[in-house]
Amino acid sequence: MSPFPESLWDFSLSIYAEPEMEALCLHLQDRRGINVNLLLWALWLDARSRPFQLALWQQGVNRSQRAERWRVGPLRRVRRFLPKRTPWQGIRSMVKTWELQSEQRQLQDLQKISDGLSGGSDVRSADDGYLIQLLGSSEPEYHQLMQILEHWSNGRKHRP
Numbered sequence: 001m002s003p004f005p006e007s008l009w010d011f012s013l014s015i016y017a018e019p020e021m022e023a024l025c026l027h028l029q030d031r032r033g034i035n036v037n038l039l040l041w042a043l044w045l046d047a048r049s050r051p052f053q054l055a056l057w058q059q060g061v062n063r064s065q066r067a068e069r070w071r072v073g074p075l076r077r078v079r080r081f082l083p084k085r086t087p088w089q090g091i092r093s094m095v096k097t098w099e100l101q102s103e104q105r106q107l108q109d110l111q112k113i114s115d116g117l118s119g120g121s122d123v124r125s126a127d128d129g130y131l132i133q134l135l136g137s138s139e140p141e142y143h144q145l146m147q148i149l150e151h152w153s154n155g156r157k158h159r160p
Helices: 007-014 021-032 036-045 056-082 089-116 140-159
Strands: none
Touching: 007 021, 007 036, 007 089, 007 140, 021 036, 021 140, 036 056, 036 089, 036 140, 056 089
């Protein structure tokens, strides 16, 4: 049995809890403009050894860009704008909940896309993974993500 959850949402929650993962994701999001949900989807697909399909990737990128533009991004901007003090804490917390729900929906949409496409003529070699579409394999963040994924995977294999 594979140590990887079937659900992209469950995988995302689990790997995001790994040490250094949250900080790395926020760094990539804020400093490099990388969509964290696309990054998590790419990791999930690569971890499941899903062969790279250009049509699948393009569909996921397009869907994620729309979600980021119309749902997730605006909520994130509002949350970050709101002060972290009374009386704003309750509103900020509510916006954060909506933001998380929007991210969950985005990940569910990405999983539906990947579940809906089977192998096709645009399947590429194993060297063309999904994560490489976001980060080059020579970048330090790529290697850091691979170490986190390996640590996560090893921890899952040793659980009863």
